[in-house]
Amino acid sequence: MNTTISAAEAMQQTKEMLTASGQRRKNVDRMMTVVIWFCFALALAPLVSLLWTVLGNGIGRMSIDFLTLSMRNVFPGDPGGGIYHAIVGTLIITGFAALISVPVGVLTAIYLVEYGRGPLARAVTFFVDVMTGIPSIVAGLFVVALFTLILGPGARIGVMGAVALSVLMIPVVVRSSEEMLKLVPNELREASYALGVPKWLTILRVVLRTSVAGLTTGVLLAVARVIGETAPLLIAVGVTDSFNVNPFDGRMMTLPVFAYREYSQGNAPCREGDLGCVTDIAFQNAWGAALTLIAIVMLLNIVGRLVNRWFAPKLR
């Protein structure tokens, strides 16, 4: 917050610095400008390289078959099969996670902005922030510990994954919704109260309606953040090669877990002269799934930002 040195010392330092040789100061300034531009370039390099690699490696595997078939009865090295089961699994599990997180997250944000004061509100604010730092694997372990208590050991169902993801998603939704609700001008609330509207209706019909664009953005970005989570799904939902749309029964496949599974299978053992066998098909599958996943994440990010830009009420 403040400099730790006293004002007199600071003045002394500044004086010394300003009376130092001019050329050296200019050189240092120029050098630091270069260094700082370089830092930025250093951050862009992995981003560009990563997107380029995913696109370059994934595009070759893309086809209608790849997007509409599952991996059922596909042998190692067989270039058939696809990621349909993983796409559906990802959408279902993330959808359920959003279904849990959005009401809890938005209501908590309402509590913090409209009602919150005193120790409970302070505790909630603090621990929501702390919760953003929970490692995803711990969320997965928690869900396994919880559900295997009820369903017996070895239980792996889609809902477990959804609960794990919502543990990770709720704090993100709370924080972004809180920011959005704070932007609603008090005059709107006061006007509503002046008309005799009770507080809960004011919140539902005035506050939420004003901020709905911002809330949507927050939710979409939160979904984009958890849709790529791998570790909790790997331990809580497991893997399968078949198509499964029932999140309450049986294992489900998801895109990130699919990418990891194919990656960990490595090169397929192909017999010499077997033309139907592609050695690195597993890696190709992994890249294809990665490309699909990145496309979904980027889409969510872009739509999220556009929603806010287009539909947000003009407050200023």
Next chain:
Amino acid sequence: MTITDSPPSGEAPPGPRGRVVRRRASGDTERGFSRIFRWIATGAGALILAVLAAVALFLIARGWPAITATPAELADSVPRYPDDTSLVAYVGPLVFGTLLAAVLALLLATPVGMGIALFISHYAPRRLAQGLGYLVDLLAAIPSVIYGLWGFLVLAPVLKPVWFWLGENASWFPLFAGKVSATGKSIATVAVVLAVMVLPIITAVSREVFLQTPKLHEEAALALGATRWEMVRTAVLPFGRSGVISAAMLGLGRALGETMAVLMILSPGFTYSLHLLEAGNHQTIAAYIANDFPEASGLAVNTLIATGLALFVITLAVNMLARWIVARRKEFSGAN
């Protein structure tokens, strides 16, 4: 804070003390559904605290059998468990590996992250600054499994010559000693990938603080004839110091819990080795759990959950410390 109070009366007028208390307690102005709605909203807030408590409780409850088991029992049921080792001695190298990877990542990422934050707040052309900020945020949007793929298949081959060069020319330095991994599946590569992954959060938080530097301080520095770097050094950096510290801590929290990138890149081992360029020496808690969990059963599950508990405690401590620092300057957090 700009929170509206209960509708008609606003803050209770300064009256007799008992009256104020009574009004608060009975909630005079709230009738019917308003009161129920308040309960629902408060319940949602309390639910979050309950979830966090539940995470801790369930991890303790399910990890307890492993914590209380004798070394012999553990050696029987946990694969690759060495004989005559207590659970603490077994988890020790994992904790060491986790901390080592995260701290290395942080050492690499913090200076770069500060540089990027300064670039966006003070150096980039004004009109581009926000767009460039989004670009850095995109790094946070990329799923970790893709970082793993990329780190193993693209980055490791790129870094390998660098590690070999370091191994040849700097092996007198203890960290670079030992046999350089031929595959690049060493903790040094992991640290670089983790550094890329935590860059966005470090950048986002430091950027917010740097932007809050009082304009008058900056202008005063410039008016005294300071160059731009001197202005940054004398006005912006001292102002942002605590913010940068907490940004680094938040980054540390992320790096500690990162699973997939480590799991896919690192070739694991259970030692206290400081040889960063050697493969097969280190493993992190998160990657260990993700690797062994799918095949584990019985006491092995409890052991994994107990290791997870260790990770939870470490990250919780780091995050609470970071939040405590950041809470002194409120407006930002990792989630926005």
